[in-house]
Amino acid sequence: MSTIEASSPRTGLRVRVQKLGTALSNMVMPNIGAFIAWGLITALFIETGWLAGIFEALRDPDGWVAKIGGWGAYEGAGVVGPMITYLLPLLIGATGGRMVYGVRGGVVGAIATIGVVAGADVPMFMGAMIMGPLGGWAMKKADELWEGKIRPGFEMLVDNFSAGILGMFLAIFGFFGIGPIVSSFTRAAGSAxxxxxxxxxxxxxxVFIEPAKVLFLNNAINHGVLTPLGSTQALETGKSILFLLETNPGPGLGILLAYMVFGRGMARASAPGAAIIQFFGGIHEIYFPYVLMKPKLIAAAILGGMAGVFINVLFNSGLRAPAAPGSIIAIYAQTATGSFLGVTLAVLGATAVSFAVAGLLLKTDRATEEPDLAAATAEMESMKGKKSSVAAQLVDGPPRGPITSIVFACDAGMGSSAMGASVLRKKVQQAGHREVKVTNQSIANLTDSYGLVVTHRDLTDRARLKTPSAVHVSVDDFMASPRYDEIVELLGRDGAPDAPESGQAPETPAVEEDAAPAGEEVLRLESIVLAGAARTSADAISEAGRLLVDAGAVEASYVDAMHERETSVSTYMGNGLAIPHGTNEAKDSIRRTGMSFVRYAEPIDWNGKPAEFVVGIAGAGKDHMALLTQIAQVFLKPDEVARLRAATTPEEVRAVLSGH
Structure with a gap:
């Protein structure tokens, strides 16, 4: 999906449920490949599996099929049981911990998860979704307690033992506390x-699932309830109907077919393409705008869904594992032996009922105006919180004027935003959009006067509240984000100036008007260290901050603000560069503009990414912008980065960073 975000801020209970669903989905979806592998192994090797059914001789209870499937003489010792009991929950727990606190959080999250796995008698997907993020959060808070207080040379010892000890306590807590509670809840939900x-x-x-899908609340239901319960049921019986409650493409397909027959205008013309994407691609959100255009069509989705569930119940149908995405191909791949007829009839029945109801509603609709598919798509994207790339293939977005101003915003407006703006400005200028102004600003000082706002993904919601009328773009990598190319493409679509004629050189990227050239006083030789001593990102921030303090650029309290800034959003820029700096509130502790540079022989783990160069920044005004612009261009060129890596004196480093 594209990360160009919808503009309206999202608040309220629905948004909180969406965020919960997104968090659950982010733990499960990266591991869907493991679920598919488990489903395929189950389908092939259990006693009633495909291989045993096709080749009668393979039913040998002492054979290799029985050994892998864990039945016959090898009952309980195969691959199927351990995968769902141990592998899948541990993957979910590790992913949840990594989401909160990188690799270190993932390790502790996995340790914590094994406690609930061992302390329960059902597959611990729900327990993993609790203990994984809890382990990452606990490790993050523990590291903050002794951040900057460890003597040099003892960092690895403290890091390893703190993770091990914390993991031990969380595993015990999961074993005796969370595991039994989740087991009881799972049994109660299964009984229900x-x-x-x-x-x-x-x-x-x-009645609940189909409206929840249109409102983007399905992730909380699907990954929070149906997948854990369905997996437990599948372990016991070899299949689960719960995997079919939300993924049946029939209700959406029926609505799209009704638009193809009874619809008008753009809705009718785009429905065939949407039907193909929905049914075969499994992207159900493609039909949501068609329901939002005519909200009464939710009745068609509900009745179609009920028909599909009824047929699956009638035929005792089920899938062996979750089908993601909800494509008919993925559904058939996970269909249990003996359930193909029921699943097929359920999809056809849901489609027929949904089509009949939607067709009747569209046929008897007294509205004279053509339904506005673009407005419905925009409403869907607003509820989702981001642009939908599949919906964009069918309709153009709502009309608006060309984008002539872009702002790159960060918390303080002095470091990452300046670096990102420099890189983006060059791309925009080289593409020929000479009238588009690219600036940088702190989020606190944003005004709703920009056409497009670029932020780190963790800051987008804050920026959207300040600039609700702008297009918002979220990035992770400030130096070489693919989103920059999407922005340039968007400028072309929105009627920005044409590219220069052949032979005409693009204008030189402009620096802010009040930005004075950076002199030697900004990056002093004594603030350049060629062999940093830090081994963690926290120590590297302290090391770069101490150089700023020693140079008289900042007060000691500014270093604390640098650490505070890092807790809100990473200052890793990409290409091995991190530029830690203080928060916007810490500008009073800056005495003068200053920068520091530290090079590390062994790259530092910066929230899961390798940082070889750390540039500390304290910007009192904008007199550091010219040097930041030059640094950005240096780190876009591998040859210049190699020069920095090979430099043997501070003078060589400053020469490279200054463009000499």
Whole structure:
């Protein structure tokens, strides 16, 4: 998906549920390949699997199929059980911990997860979703307690033992505390599902699931409830109907087919392409705008979903593992033996019912105006919180004027934003968009006067509140983000000035008007260190900050603000460069503009990325902007980075950074 964000800020209960669903999805989706592998191994090698069914001779309880499947003489000792009991929860827990605190958080999250896995008698997906992020958060808070207080040479000892000791306590807590609680909840929820199935009430779940999909609340339901419960059920019975409650493409397909027959204008013309993407690609959000255009069509989705669930219950259908995305191809790949007829009829039945209801509603619709698909798509993107690349293939976005001003915003407006703005400015100028002004600014000082705002993904929500009318773009890598090329492409689509004629050189990227050339007083020789002593990002920030203090550029309290800044968003720029700096509130502790430079022989783990060069920044005004612009251009060129790596004196380093 594109990271060009919708402009309206999102608040309220729905957004909090969306964020929870996104967090759960972010733990599960990267590991879907493991779920698929487990599903395929189950389909092939269990006693009722494909291989045993095709080749009767392979039912030998002492054979290799039985050994892998864990049945016959090898009951419980195969691959199927350990994968769902240990591998999948540990992957989820490690991913959750890494989301919170990088690799270090992932390790502690995995240790914490094994506690709930060993302390429960059901697959611990829910426990992993709790203990993984908890382990990452606990490790992050623990590291903050002794940050900057460890004597040089003892960092590795403290890091390793602190992670091990904390992991031990969390594993014990998970074993005796979280594991039994989650096991009880899982059994209770399973009993509730059994009650719904036994009393033919399971189709009623579509009343909640289908509207939740359109409102982008499905991730919380799917990954928070259905996947854990379905996996437990699949381990016991070899399949689960719960995997089919949300992924059935029939309800959406029926609505799109109804638009193809009874729709008008753009909605009718775009429906065939949307149907292909939805049914075969599994991207269900493609049909959401068609429902939002005519909200009463949610009835078609609900009744279609209920029909599909009823048929699956009737035929006792199920999937062996989650199907993601919800493509008919992924669904068939995970369909359990004996369930193909039921699954097929469920998809066809859901499509037929949804088509009939949607067709009737569209046919009897008294509206005379053509439905606005573009407005419905914009509404969908607003609810989702970001642009939809698949929806953009079908309709153009709402009309607006050309973008003539771009601002790169960060917390303080002096470091990462200046570096990113420099790189983006050069790309924009080289593309010929000479009238587009690219500046940088702190988020606190933003005004709603820019056409496009670029921020680190962790700061986008804050920036959106300040500039609700702008297009927002989120980036992770400030130096070489692919989003910059998307911005240049967007400028062309929005009617920005044409590229220069053949033979005409692009204008030189401009520096801010009040930015004076950076002199030797900004980056002094004594502030350049060619062999840094730090081994962690926290120590590297302290090392770069101490050089600023020793040079008289900042007060000692500014170093604390540099650490505070790093907790909100990473200052890693990309290409081996990090530029730690203080928060916007710490500018009062800056005595004069200054910079420091530290090179490390062994790259430092900067939140999971290697930092070989650390540039500390304290900007009192904008007199450091020219040097920052030059530094940005240096780190875009491998040859210049090689020169920095080979430099033997501070004078050589300053010469490279100054463009000499």
């Amino acid at each position: 599902v059994d009650f719904l199935v036994e009393n033919d009430l399971l189709p009623l779940t579509s």
